Amino acid sequence: MTDAPHEKASIASLAMTRRMHRRRAAETRFRLYGRASVIFSMAALGWLLLSIAATGLSAFTQHWVDLDLDVRAESATDNDRRRLADALAGGFGVQADDAVRQELLALVSASAATDALARNAERSGATLRLTVPVSDQADQYYKGRVDASRPAAQRRLTDRQIAWLDRWADEEQVERRFNRGLFVNPDSRDPERAGLASAILGSVMIVLIAGALALPVGIGAAIYLDGFAPQTGWGGRLTRALEVNINNLAAVPAIVFGLLGLAVFINVFGLARSIPLVGGLVLALRMFPTIVIASRAALRAVPDSLTDSALSLGASRMQAVFNHKVPIAAPAMLTGSIIGMAQALGETAPLLMIGMVAFVTAVPESPLDPATALPVQIFLWSGSAEAAWAERASAAIIVLLAVLMVINGVAIVLRERLQRRRSL
Amino acid sequence: MVEDKPIKFSGRCVSVHYGASRALHNVDIDIPDRNVTALIGPSGCGKSSLLRVFNRMNDVISNARVTGEVRMDGIDIYAPDVDPVLLRARVGMVFQKPAPFPRSVYENVAYGPRLHGLARTKARLDMLVERSLRRAGLWDEVKDRLSMPAPGLSVGQQQRLVLARSLAIDPDVILMDEPASSLDPIATARLEALIEELKTRYCIIIVTHSMAQAARISDHTAFLHKGELIEFDQTERLFTNPADIRTQDYITGRFG
C-alpha cells in the first residue's frame, strides 16, 4: 500500500489491480474474437444462401405462352417442328424461311409444343390453342436476365426474336406460372422441361432403404456393445477391436463406400447400376458407423446407477437396459440417427461410383428403376453453362436444403416430444 | 458369539477379485437374521465388495470374480442352478446415492412388483405401493403426489423412495451401502429410525463410514481392513472391548 495522499483506500494492492486490468482486457479481447468469428461465419452462410436464392428462386416460376396456331392443311407435313414453325410465322405475319423457322422454334419449348401438336394431330386444319412453356432463353429474357442493349453477337437471342417475345408480352399471351414441372418432371435435355422428380424420388427411396437397414442394425449394435458385449478377456478385446473399427469406418471417405458398393452389390451380386436399391445399400453402410457412434454416446451418458438399481430389484439385464437405459437415451439416439440420414441425403460421391449419375428421363417406379439423387442432379445441372441450368441447379440446392431443414425440424420435434414424455 | 437369532447368511472363505487385484480375502462371516449388521472400515477396505457378495451384484461388474461359499438360509447362492435375478428378488439393495428412475413416484415403487408379477390387479398393486411407502416412512409425504416425477423429491425423500422400491418386492434382506452419506442430519435421523423399525422384519446389512452410526443402529459390527475381516462381534462389545489392536486403532480414530 502506498501512502500517497490522493489515493483512495483500496481493497486490493496496486499490483493486483493492475493484473486485474490485464485480465479484464484479455476477457474483452476474447469476447471480440468470439463475436468476430460468429459474425464471419454468419456472413459466409448468409452470402451463400443469398446467392443461391438469387439464382435459384426464379426457377420456381416459369413463363408459358398461349398460342393460337393456325395449322393450315397445306403446311401439314409429317414434320411437326415445321408445322409448328409455319404456324408461329403465320401468327407473327412473317414469311417463313429456314432461318426464320429456326429462330421461331427457339422461342418456345419446341419439344413440348410438338408433343402437344402431335397429340392434337387429328384436329389439324382448325385453329389450335396451345399453352406451352417458352424456351429456356425466352424464359431468361422474360425474367430479365438477357441484356437487350448488348450487341446481338453477345447474346443468344437475335433482335428479331426479342421483338417477337416483346410482342407476345404486349399482347398478354405470356403468363408467369408456378413451375410445377420442376417437381413432377424427370430430367430432360431441355432446361424448361427438366424437373427433379427422378432425383427427389431417388433420394427418398435411397434414404428410406438406407434408414430401414442402418437404423435397426446400428441402434441394435450400439445397445449390444453398450450393455451386453463381453468386456473382459478375449471377448472384451474383440469388443474393443470392434469399437475401434467402427470408429475408423466413420472416418473412411464416402467414395470408398461407393467403390465397395460397385464391387460387392453390382459386380458380385449382379444388381443393376444406377438404381436406388444399390444407393440405399451403399449409404446404409455409410450411415451405420455414424448411428452406432451417436447411439453409443447416448447410451453411455445414462448413469449406470439406474441399470444397477433395476438389476438389484431383480430385473434381467435385458429388462434393465430396455426399461431404463434405452428410453432415456432414445432422444439422443434419434437425433444422431436423423443426422446420419441427413448426411446420407447429401452424399454424392458414392452414388457417382455406382452409376447414379446417369441421364434418367423416366420417373422411377420402384427401387429397381434407374434414378438419380438430389445431390447428383445438382452436380449434373451445375455442369452446364447456360443460365437456365445454373438457375435450376440452384433451385435443386434450395429443394435439398429445404428437405434437410424439414428432416432436422422433425428430429427436433421428436426429441422434444420424447424428452417431455420421459420427464412425465 | 452366542446367538439366539437364526443365521441368515454364512460366508466361508469368501474372496473378491477385480481382475488381478484382490479386494476381499478369505472372509468367514455369519450374519444373523432380523438384525442390523454394520460393516465398517477405512475406505477401500472392501465393505462394498462384501455387501455385493450377498446379492451377487459383483456379477454385474465385468472383471469381478467371487470365490468361496456363501449360503443364504443354508442354500449356496453361488451354486450354478441359482439364478442371480431370483436371488435379487429376495435381497434388496439401497445404494450410496439414491437413483430413482426418471418416472413417477408410483412407477418407481411399482417397478419391482411388476417385474416379478407380484400384483395381479391394480388394486393389489396400489396396496403394495402404499404398504412399501408406509414402511419406508414416505407415504404421508407423497400420498397426494404419487404421479409426480421421482427425481423432483428431496434427496432424503429419494433415499426413502428407493428403500420403498426395494421393499416392494418383499425381500428378506436389505443391503444398504452408505445410505446416509448424501443425507443431512435430519434425514439421516429419520433413516436410522426407519432401520430400527425395519429390523423386526428384515435382515439388514449396512455399510457405514460413521462409527457413531454403526454404534447407534447396529446389533453386530464387522470391521474390515485391507480386504480382511479383522473382527466381527456384537456392536457393544466391539466398540467397548475390541479384541484386535487394529480395531481399537480404528475406532479410536488413530487411522482411516
Ligand SMILES: Nc1ncnc2c1ncn2[C@@H]1O[C@H](COP(=O)(O)OP(=O)(O)O)[C@@H](O)[C@H]1O
Ligand atoms: N469395479 C471395480 N473394479 C476394480 N477395482 C475395484 C472395483 N470396485 C472396487 N474396487 C477395488 O476394490 C477395493 C475395495 O473396494 P470397495 O469394496 O468399494 O471398498 P469400500 O466400499 O470399503 O470403500 C478398492 O481397492 C477398490 O479400488
Ligand SMILES: [Mg+2]
Ligand atoms: Mg464403498
